[in-house]
Amino acid sequence: MADAQAVVWPQGSRLRIFAGACAIALSLGVVRFDFAALGRQMLESGWVDPQAIGRLAGLNLAGYVLGCLHHTRIRSSAAFRRVMALSLAVTVASLWLEALGLGSWWQGLWRVLAGWASGSLMAGVPGLALHGLSGHRRRRGTALVMVGAGLGTVVGAVAIGSLAPRSASMAWVVLAALASLLAIPVGWLLRRSAGAAASPPSRRSSEAAGLRGDLISAESVWASPALRFLSLGYLLMGASQVPVVLYEPLVVSHRFGVSPGLSSDSLSLLGVGCATGALLAASVPRSWPTRSLLALGSWVGLGGSVLFLLGRSLPVVAAATFLTGAWIWIMVTLTFDRLQELVPEAQHRATWAWLTALLGIGFMLFSFGCAQLATDHLDNVLLLGTAFMALHVVIELRQMQAD
Template identity: 25%
Template structure:
């Protein structure tokens, strides 16, 4: 099951979403799309992520969770192949949207389905293993892209698609067989007391923090390679090197975050994460030093997937009922998706109007500072 979850996050998020980032400057330079169009296509994936996160529970309940997870992995894989040809902006937009829907559904359903069947002492390890797939996908895309781009953009997308097929097949039989019963239990109406707990002030503030954190992640997630390659004038190859650093750090981020949460508590670890991310984003406003760029890429790379197990651990601190916690997790994931989508489109417009990444990084850093400040408003719950 852990391998299936690992493959799901790798395909749905690591490849179907993050492989687009190192390809962005090449897509623009090859005249597949203009710079604003390419940015909007990146944002389309985040809109789809929101839709997938919101609708996943209902579809899974009707079709069965395991069947639905397989369908979403297949959809993400097909979307990668479909992007190998720039048929039109609408064609590309539709497939980037579908890739986002698949990624959002996999993020909402895969980990809770698996963790409900894992012993408490193994939760941290399994959670880290599942979300490490995001970082591995980033590292694969960053490593393969410079090689595949020598043969053209179409070959690059086809190569990623081949990897996605292999991973989808690896995960196919790994999902729990009693998925329909689980989906029904998750869809069951919780008690009024449980609903009250799920809507408590700490949970609502946490969801808002999670959404603000998403805003802070977007510049590195979508624009890092383009910022280094075009804005700093260092080329796609150098940009891909920083993307590999981002990906290698993302491979370690979930595991390290899970271990830190186990030892120091999810809330304390999240506070440190907010501060580190704010500094990492703000650093790009004041320096273009290669070492600083590398440190920024590593911090954001580790915490882009690392905040996910931290968020799950934080909800576990706040909510003890697994069904209610799953509902709260769906809501938090939707808030995260709203933050991502709004930031992606907002930053695209801001970039088009200003012609500079400075206001983009400034807004992202401020969002992370606000998330940290909100956490100080919530008293510790014993």
């Protein structure tokens, strides 16, 4: 009976969670993860060379980081609503513009704009979607919102593989159309949450009067060893996921000579893993310490990275891709939950935006740094990613032991 009571959701929360999942599917699944599926078509069509794939992904992450950092500076509810609405519009518009294929300079610009918008959505939407939830329901709701990244990746990769297996321009059109559909419930969420996001005048006054105290509180929060290790682990997580998230279709195509459509479909395993990982993180009993689950989840990522490095058969590489996806969203879901244990509620949104930016910085630095190396020495990129993954495990173990 107690468990049945735990899954009773407040009125309207399920629709908000669904809309939040659509926002994450749009900002991460479609804008970021599905770009790996597009990389093969872009190479086949002569749009870019292999090292340009890393550069474009890096530019996207540069915009992503800017979006997260910008979000930490938002103070008023009116500015918050404007930025969120603009982010949604820019996300959809940038995908349609990328389908035009006007040139590498324009492609880079659209990637930056799409990254800025997706970073803003990732930083701001979870709080809106989970408004009014607490305790175990908030943890489960977090997982259901984050599942959107996996579902968006699956749907986008399958759509590209079946509808546009050899045409880069058509693949962009497919993703742009999918983004337009996902934007509908997200727009509803932003409109529905406008009143909830607005702070009463008395609260705004108290926030303005206590701004200096909030800054001091933030400094004391970041003094926590556990939060510092959590942040460093998130940075390494961003770097070590690059080989699978970005280069998986190229690895599959180079090692096994499969068609572009099959290599795109194989990326859907990453999305299935993401969805599975988020649900798995939510299904464990609340009595299990989150700090221990984070350390345990890091080993899942290390196992996937080793299999991806050494795998010389399609089933092994497929298992590695699935495990990597599960690891990413186990860590994202549990990190969001762990913040509630380490950070006061007033600092939670800003801290989450900073952590999201750190993940993007790690991904961006690895993408830029290995762009040239990936052209002729892709296996070395995979080896370096495995080394970063091992360091990530060490940091998560230290996080578990910290206060």
